[in-house]
Amino acid sequence: MRKNTPHNLRRTLPKSLGVLALTGLLAACSQTNLDASIPAPVASAPAVIGELAQNGPLKYVKNELVVGYADAASLQAAATALKGQVVATIPEIKVALIRVQGDALKLTKGAMQLSGVRYAAVNDVATPPEVISGVQPASLTPLAASADQIFDELPQYALDPRHLNAKVAWDAGLTGKGVKVAVIDDPGDVSHPDLNPNWEGKAFDPLQNKTYTDAAEWVNYFKKPANSHGTFVASSIVAAKDGKGIVGLAYEAKWMPVVMFNPGGYSSFNIALGAIWATNNGARVINNSWGGGVSFGPVKDAFDYAMSNGTTIVASMGNSYHDEFQYPAALPGVMASGALDGSNRKVTFSTSGRHISSSAPGQDTILANPTWLWGSNPAKPQTHQLISGTSFSAPYTAAVAALALQKCPAATPYQVRRILETTANGAIGSNPTGFDRDTGWGALNAGKLAQTLTDCAALPAKGANVYINVKYANGSGTRPGELVDVILRGQGMRAGATDDPTPLYLTPTDAAGDARFSEIAPGTYDLYVAGADLGITGGKSEDRGTFVGTLTATSGSTYFTPDRKNVILTANAPDFNPVDPYEPNDTPATAKTIAYGQTTDTAYIFGKPKDLDYFKFTGAAGDQIKAEMLAAGQLGGSLDAYLYLIGPDGVTVLAENDDRGTPRIDSDSEVNFTLTAAGTYYLLATSFTITEGQNDDGPFNKFKLKLTKTN
Structure with missing residues (x-):
């Protein structure tokens, strides 16, 4: 790989879908309560696609936010809070397109917290399939073919x-x-x-x-x-x-x-x-x-x-x-x-x-x-x-x-x-x-x-429609069960069997904790509910919160009269606004000190589109150092780590690593290096996506930095 200064970083294409998953969890799942009659025609859509932006593998319209809303008043309040303009709505499903100033991805997490917003997501772009x-x-005319x-x-x-x-x-x-x-x-x-x-x-x-x-x-x-x-x-x-x-x-x-x-x-x-x-x-x-x-x-x-x-x-x-x-x-x-x-x-x-x-x-x-x-x-x-x-x-x-x-x-x-x-x-x-x-x-x-x-x-029997609402509960009360995974698994499933037709359906919840399953097979299901996906948010498995139960999906239940179930998860709701204990540390001048044998507290690549977190340590000539950036691979969360070792001048890159291990172990980063002179050295922690010149700003971009002298 070509070496670059931290302010001119460039790498190959991303290897992870972490940013897409992050956007997914920020958007959560859209569920609506529709009127049985067909509403008025859809409102107008924008006549052109605006400027496109990219965050990891995700492509989206830079200044457009898609919002699922509860009612017209909630939508207008959300647009006002976001300092944006509602440019189009789809009233049948209570979804709106809000044009905002700047990058819409920055606003998704805040929009999710607004009253009456069911979900908020960037207006992502699907690309054509390959034929x-x-x-x-x-060659068509001479093809051999039978009469039938x-x-x-x-x-x-x-x-x-x-x-x-x-x-x-x-x-x-x-x-x-x-x-x-x-x-x-x-x-x-x-x-x-x-x-x-x-x-x-x-x-x-x-x-x-x-x-x-x-x-x-x-x-x-x-x-x-x-x-x-x-x-x-x-x-x-x-x-x-x-x-x-x-x-x-x-x-x-x-x-x-x-x-x-x-x-x-x-x-x-x-x-x-x-x-x-x-x-x-x-x-x-x-x-x-x-x-x-x-x-x-x-x-x-x-x-x-x-x-x-x-x-x-x-x-x-x-x-x-x-x-x-x-x-x-x-x-x-x-x-x-x-x-x-x-x-x-x-x-x-x-x-x-x-x-x-x-x-x-x-x-x-x-x-x-x-x-x-x-x-x-x-x-x-x-x-x-x-x-x-x-x-x-x-x-x-x-x-x-x-x-x-x-x-x-x-x-x-x-x-x-x-x-x-x-x-x-x-x-x-x-x-x-x-x-x-x-x-x-x-x-x-x-x-x-x-x-x-x-x-x-x-005709076979009619299918079923299921509506599930989830709430988080802890000593401080209850909160909507957003980012919850909900799975309906038909009873008797033979896990891993390639010939097993037992139905399996899954969907995340929206900001209100709602999950909906339309036109599924009727029958009795094992219901699995788990709090925010630790693969995205990070954390300990015992903190996630789970529920296991059963649910009967009744033939003939409809979208408007679904089979309903309420679930309480004993767990904390995900934190969309974590505090990085080391900020500000965005330049060598503001670098935070780390010593041999130390592992930092949890830090975040978060709070700005291209966050660069600097740490400094003192070393002697001949020190063999191992610097480890523990992120999605070892802590969970959404961060595809990238780590640089920078010389005492604060500019020269001495070593860098994207994915640790040969062969690759995971997307965490590890730098091994022998220092040639005594001095103050810097470790720069960031994300692979940022090294590509793209933005990466998510509340679950968590990491710890570990520094070891190995000789």
Whole structure:
């Protein structure tokens, strides 16, 4: 690594998601009490994305704060206290966008403490997914295909009897007719000949808060080389059955595009605004072939609102190759889709996990190319291409959901999910008798769905909706249980078993201590509640506070009449304003003394965007010293430590360390060095994120500094 003075620090990209987790805990989880009727239309959104800032891996609009509020008076009071201006609201979910002076991240912790604020977060930005491309369009014509893979013009293995089994469903009359499907993605090409016949006639850009009804106006505004993903996705669902190009699985459903990439990222506020618009405009299915959301905030609020109005939410599992939670796929109530190849095997890139629902073709699926990418040769337009990713298994899942809703319009989101799961081919995947974490309940089968769902009495039981409120209690009284982790684990779970379908749902609480689980499986759950995550806040495990109990989630409970439970945790609430006992120590002149054999009290990289904490010690020539910065790896908390040893001149960097150990042990820092001369030396403690030139200011950036002479 290149050596730098502390005032010109630069390193490689961050290795930790600590800052993102910190922002998450400051924002907590958004939960709302919605009116049963659909409220007035959403208010206007800002017309442009403002200046972007970055804190670790988190990208956000620098001067915008997203606030969940209890009522209009609380919102206005919060804006006044923050010296900001309310520039947009989403009244359906009581979420507002407040434009503030300076960096919004600095204001989140203070905003969380304001009366009537349910959560406060920076307006984080989601970025477009990477497309895993297949062969080039020129290779499509000579593809070998059996007769049962030709439905319009080009071969579509995904729809044949060995995969989605589309013809059996169509022959039974299930074509998606009468069902509206929204696609939250980059702007789909409503002029494409495969897609235009089933365009609903409405398309929405949340950034402008504008509904388009003219295809040419939409295309002229959004046609960019980077915008193709939304067209691919939509064509899986609604491409017209007209003997040309390809056909969508729900080829008589209506499609409404909602923009979230153009071509860069949109903020969480605008994504939520788009989901609300889709719901209010009649979407019964919303497809989300993207990832990067979190388990709280406006997007979760919007999806909860959609589900409370009967809208099924589908999301792609992700292309991470790992078994892990990704959002929005892991949100309670969301139907998460994995990807299969042409041989009905899990594609290696498809993310796995207990939250997976089912799988559908997602490798080398043939999809529509937007007209602006057809190329310059009119004789050989590149109208379609082969594409891979869970981005494309998800819309097939959305299409099957549309078939189910055509047959049974009153079906709830949980019923839709469960009828798709129970009619899937469970022999697919690592468990040939049912569920596994790679493929869920198996490969979706639209034909089997149609054969099973001949009457809506065949629908599974309705799902459940759960509301939990948590409070901290100690000798000083009670406080809202903010930053609490709440887990519902179905009884009888075999932990670690890859074939165990027992449901597991988790979410954090908001500033009021509320946690909500929408459209989950009914049944009896073990309820686990734990105070603020020590991996984020730091502290001793015995200080966290836990509760273990049971809860019955009743089939048919709703968002408005949920199953309720109140929980009291014997624990201290997290401290958002800790005091660093060594401040001010931001320069060599104000450095605090540390001696051999000493470990400091807990200190913080906190209180300013780029905090640099100096300590000084006296050493002799030949002293072998070991300086350790104990942080997230050994104390918990959110600090990815970075430690410098600086010479007596207060400028020259003699040694530095990011992650201790070879091979790496964790993100704490350790410097070992032999002093060459007697004098006063300095230890500079900071965060890895700050060495990148970015801001890092959080109340849980805690550390201790330990100095040892080893000879």
